Amino acid sequence: MAAGAHVIDGKAFAAGLRARVADAVPAFEAAVGRVPGLAVVLVGDDPASAVYVGSKGKATLAAGMASFEHRLPADATQDEVEALLARLNADDRVDGILLQLPLPAHLDEQAAVATIDPDKDVDGLTPVSAGRLALGIAGLVPCTPLGCLMLLKDRLGDLSGKDAIVVGRSILVGKPMAQLLLGANCTVTMAHSRTKDLAGLVRRADIVVAAVGRAEMVRGDWIKPGAVVIDVGINRLAPAAGEAKGRLVGDVAYAEAAAVADAITPVPGGVGPMTIACLLRNTLVAAHRRAGLADPEGF
Numbered sequence: 001m002a003a004g005a006h007v008i009d010g011k012a013f014a015a016g017l018r019a020r021v022a023d024a025v026p027a028f029e030a031a032v033g034r035v036p037g038l039a040v041v042l043v044g045d046d047p048a049s050a051v052y053v054g055s056k057g058k059a060t061l062a063a064g065m066a067s068f069e070h071r072l073p074a075d076a077t078q079d080e081v082e083a084l085l086a087r088l089n090a091d092d093r094v095d096g097i098l099l100q101l102p103l104p105a106h107l108d109e110q111a112a113v114a115t116i117d118p119d120k121d122v123d124g125l126t127p128v129s130a131g132r133l134a135l136g137i138a139g140l141v142p143c144t145p146l147g148c149l150m151l152l153k154d155r156l157g158d159l160s161g162k163d164a165i166v167v168g169r170s171i172l173v174g175k176p177m178a179q180l181l182l183g184a185n186c187t188v189t190m191a192h193s194r195t196k197d198l199a200g201l202v203r204r205a206d207i208v209v210a211a212v213g214r215a216e217m218v219r220g221d222w223i224k225p226g227a228v229v230i231d232v233g234i235n236r237l238a239p240a241a242g243e244a245k246g247r248l249v250g251d252v253a254y255a256e257a258a259a260v261a262d263a264i265t266p267v268p269g270g271v272g273p274m275t276i277a278c279l280l281r282n283t284l285v286a287a288h289r290r291a292g293l294a295d296p297e298g299f
Helices: 010-032 047-062 078-090 109-115 127-135 143-156 174-183 198-203 254-258 272-290
Strands: 037-043 066-072 096-099 163-167 187-191 207-210 228-231
Touching: 010 047, 010 143, 010 272, 037 047, 037 078, 037 272, 047 066, 047 272, 066 078, 078 096, 078 109, 096 272, 127 174, 143 174, 143 207, 143 228, 143 272, 163 174, 163 198, 174 187, 174 207, 187 198
Parallel strands: 037 066, 037 096, 163 187, 163 207, 207 228
Antiparallel strands: none
């Protein structure tokens, strides 16, 4: 790795953010008479989703907040899912609602998400939340892009005037990431799998956010010397000879990019840990806003 290249430690940053959230909970409890609450809804028995839900619950409790876990069977109807979400909207103990995705194939994800009260939408996925972000109105922002922005600001400080490219246009990461960078006064290019001369566009960028879902697609010779690279991808390669399972890699060819970048997130240990930390942050902020309190300082 080049002398100057810096590994962005998302795990350490996330641990600090979770600690700051926990430190802010007692003051909220003193003012309101209860702790912030996060409800997570899991439909079906997808093993990966069950692991995510469990880790979110543990992190919520560790931060001193209330955790409400709701599980519905895989054959739950659209009406049953939306009725549960409506009950959580009306529950004053609940400040954040997270519907674990993906849902079973017979359910309409967009309709279910749209049922969530935007003021409790800690995943930032409702149409109202997306509209608020596009219009620059205070709202709740998707956790992963928010975590990416925090890591960028921690490394670079003011992002004004930086040339940024987002590779990937998903509603979970790519689109909100571009909006957040625009809000931070970057000049933003949105690119995707059909972009012409993608490598040439990436080479111009001071900030590269890769969220396209293709293992090591962004090569080292695409990276402008001194750029900051945020790799959102997580892909498992096929096992090599003698391996039980393949390595986890991002959307960026890490060793190649690290040789020329100023800073880069590793996979794993970069962006991933930020997602749950930002979920806790969003729940804390939502609780303050719902109680008519100013946003907690420093968040």
